[in-house]
Amino acid sequence: MDTVHPVEPRPQLRGLGVYAPGMPIEEVARRYGLKRIVKLASNENPYGCSHKATDAVVREMTRASLYPESLGPELVQKLAQKAGVRAEQVLIGNGSDEIIRMLSRAYVHPGDEVVMADITFPRYQTNVRIEGGRVVAVPLREGVHDLAAMKAAICDKTRMVFVCNPNNPTGTVVDKKALLEFIRAVPEHVLLVLDEAYIEYVEQEMLDSIALLQEHPNLVILRTFSKIYGLAGLRIGYGFMHPAVVQSLIQVKDAFNTSRLAQAAALASLEDDEFVENCRNQNAQERERLTKALRSFGLEVYPSEANFVMALVEEDGMDWFNALLKRGVVIRCGAQLEANPHTLRISVGTPEENDFLLTVLQEVLPDLRKETMQG
Structure with missing residues (x-):
């Protein structure tokens, strides 16, 4: 052919x-x-996944002929309450993958540079390149993000920085103190995306990144229901960020990006600690x-x-x-x-x-x- x-x-x-x-x-x-x-x-x-999520999906099937609420307000409110943030700081997506795509679509101009580790979740690089951005890949040190080198890589052309913590595919986490210093060092005009898809599995004490949102409006925190909640097949993730960033992402997202079933399962999952x-x-x-x-x-x-x-x-x-x-x-x-x-x-x-x-x-x-x- x-x-x-x-x-x-x-x-x-x-x-x-x-x-x-x-x-x-x-x-x-x-x-x-x-x-x-x-x-x-x-x-x-x-x-x-939780049996509560399964039961919720079965119940929600009776309304499968109806479009879902576009922004999932009930789920957003529950996530905000659980995290101790305002509802306007929360956005849900078709997996956290979609929020990565929204961020690139909304903020990366052709020629902009985006800093990330050289071995990390590949969808960061893919989405940046689709938007015409330039990937600046910083080598890991013994499988861990080299935050000092990433900081040095930030320049006037830098638009965004990705830190996957724990990192996929190495599974490593960055030092708590070093991460805090890095967050404080990233210029406020550069979006710092902290991908915490695997945060629920971490045993050691981690930096409370959500508590830093107020002080750092350029910080975006991504999480997902695909991993520990077991909803990978339903595709639903979420992010915490400044309300202005939420509004920018809403402008570029699909109209009904998360299904009724996904929203219902996610909401029920939050009730099963x-x-x-x-x-x-x-x-x-x-x-x-x-x-x-x-x-x-x-x-x-x-x-x-x-x-x-x-x-x-x-x-x-x-x-x-x-x-x-x-x-x-x-x-x-x-x-x-x-x-x-x-x-x-x-x-x-x-x-x-x-x-x-x-x-x-x-x-x-x-x-x-x-x-x-x-x-």
Whole structure:
């Protein structure tokens, strides 16, 4: 089929990659004819979602023929109350991904510079490039944002800065004191986007970023219901920011960007703190067990505070990915994440899922290392 089309797309799309999600279980089953498949590729909650969210979705289906409220005022009010901010400081989106897109669409002019880590959530870079912005990627230091170098990279052309904390895909967090100093150092005309998608999984004491909103009107905090709340399939996230920023994003958002079902599920999820606490505790236990096991295999593992771990391997990460995939374990390797090709990102599963992963790893390790030695 001829791929040349007479209508040229925008020049910003040239060379722009396409987001590669974790391989679906159904596709693996078709390809290899496997009956048992464990997906540890997309940082999903292996414990599902709260039964309160499920019940709310079932009830809301009776009104599925009606458009949702565009701004989700009931959910916004609940989020504001829970965070201790005003409702006009809250915006919901079709996942926090959409709010990233709104921010780029509303604030990035062609030629503007946007500072971010060189290995972080790739949708920051994608959206900035679509708007004609220039990405300034600052190398991580031992898997952690180098805030001093990021500060030095800010110049007159800088329009926005992204800090993913915990960082995806390394799972690392920045020092609390260093982050506070960084927030205070970013010029007020530069938007500082603090992406806290995995904040609920963190065990160590973190900076209370929301408390800084009043003092720093250029601060935007992103969070999501996709991770610990288990609503990834419903696509709903949210952000805390200055009311003026909220209004700018409303101008560029889609009319009905979040569904009735998503809003209802999110609202109900906020009423189930016990579910969140149980997921956090289970994740912490299994994350520690998984980290220790991987290190016992001789792998270096970044200290993660998220619901995934990143390990460094001597071999090409794609070799590991394929070896595990053929045996029914789906992970992501660095090449799929625009990261170091000698890395693997593995979501933390249930105890049973992690047992299966470790068993398969023990099976494939000898062959993988034999190939490396022969090479």
